[in-house]
Amino acid sequence: WDIGDGSVWQGLVTVFNHAPQKFNVVSHEPSIGPGARDSILPIEVLFTGFMINQLYFWTMHQSIIQRALGAVSLKEAQKGLLFTGVLKILIPLVIVLPGIIGFYYFGDSLFSNQDSVYPMLVKKVLPLWMTGFFVAVIMGAILSTFNSALNSAATIFSLDIFRNYIKPDASEGTLVNLGKWVSMGLAILSIVIAPLVANAPEGLYQLLQQLNGIFFVPMASVIMAGFFFPRVSSAGAKAGLIFGLFFYVATYFVWEINLHFVHIMGLEFVLNIIVMHLVSLKFPVGSSFKIEDSGKLDIHPWKYANVVGIILIGITLLIYLTLGSIG
Numbered sequence: 001w002d003i004g005d006g007s008v009w010q011g012l013v014t015v016f017n018h019a020p021q022k023f024n025v026v027s028h029e030p031s032i033g034p035g036a037r038d039s040i041l042p043i044e045v046l047f048t049g050f051m052i053n054q055l056y057f058w059t060m061h062q063s064i065i066q067r068a069l070g071a072v073s074l075k076e077a078q079k080g081l082l083f084t085g086v087l088k089i090l091i092p093l094v095i096v097l098p099g100i101i102g103f104y105y106f107g108d109s110l111f112s113n114q115d116s117v118y119p120m121l122v123k124k125v126l127p128l129w130m131t132g133f134f135v136a137v138i139m140g141a142i143l144s145t146f147n148s149a150l151n152s153a154a155t156i157f158s159l160d161i162f163r164n165y166i167k168p169d170a171s172e173g174t175l176v177n178l179g180k181w182v183s184m185g186l187a188i189l190s191i192v193i194a195p196l197v198a199n200a201p202e203g204l205y206q207l208l209q210q211l212n213g214i215f216f217v218p219m220a221s222v223i224m225a226g227f228f229f230p231r232v233s234s235a236g237a238k239a240g241l242i243f244g245l246f247f248y249v250a251t252y253f254v255w256e257i258n259l260h261f262v263h264i265m266g267l268e269f270v271l272n273i274i275v276m277h278l279v280s281l282k283f284p285v286g287s288s289f290k291i292e293d294s295g296k297l298d299i300h301p302w303k304y305a306n307v308v309g310i311i312l313i314g315i316t317l318l319i320y321l322t323l324g325s326i327g
Helices: 008-018 043-047 050-059 062-069 072-088 096-106 111-126 130-166 172-197 204-228 234-254 262-282 306-323
Strands: none
Touching: 043 050, 043 262, 050 062, 050 204, 050 262, 050 306, 062 072, 062 130, 072 306, 096 111, 111 130, 130 234, 204 234, 204 262, 234 262
C-alpha cells in the first residue's frame, strides 16, 4: 500500500521489479561441499530428508496429532487437517512476502540479524495503534503454539514415561498434577535457554530446523517402521531411535561435514531403517500385534478427502512451476 502510493498491486509490482530473483522458489545454493552448511534450502533436499521431516511434523508430531485425535470423528479430523493444508498454502503471503518487502526497504543491512527484519518492517509500515494490535495478535499465536508444545510434552512424559515405567498404578489426579509441574519446569527451562539461542548466526528459524533432525527423523523412522515393516521388533526400534539421535548430532554438530543438514536427515532415515532391521534379526518380534477398533468413534472417512488432497497438491505444484522460473 505504502510502496504503491495507495495501490496494493502497484506496490507488489514495484517490489517484484526491485528483486525478481527473490520470488523464485527454486534455490540453486550448494547442498554438498563448501557452502552447503550455510545454504538455506537447496532444491535437492526435496528428494532426501525434506519430505521425511514434513511427513513427521504433519502426520506424527504430538501437537498436530493431539488436535486430530480431539475430533469427534475421522471425517471431522480429515476436514480440519485439510483446512490446515489450505492455510499452509497462504503462508508465503504471511511469512515470505514480508521478508521480500523488508529486503526492498532495508536491503542487506539486516542480513547479519535476520530475525529483526519482521519487527523492523512492522514498525516502518504500520501506524502506532495498528502496531499494538499486531503485537497482540502475534503474542496470542505464540502463546497458543507454546502452550500446545508444553501440553504435548507434559502428556508424553506423564502417560508414556511416568505411567509406563515409573508408577503404573498412578491415579488420574496424580498424572494431571505431574503434567502441570512438568509444564512449569519446561517453561522455566525455555526461559533460561532463550538467551542462548536468540542470536543464532543463521536466524532462530533455521536453528530450529537444524535441531529438528535430532528427534524428528529418528521418531519418524520408528513410527513408519511400525506401519510398514512388521518384522522390526521393539529392540530394533529402540536401537534405531538411539542410533539416529547420535548419528545426526555427530555428523552435523561434531564433525561438521560439508553436507546440508536436510541431506543428513535423509541419510539418517535410511540408516535408521537398516539398523532397526539388523537389530531385529538378533532380537526378533515375539508375538504379532493387531489393532482392533473399539467402536467408540465413527471412523468413516470424508468422501471428498482424497479430492481435496489432490487439489492441494496440484495447487502447490502449480505455485512451484510458476515461481520456479522467475528471475
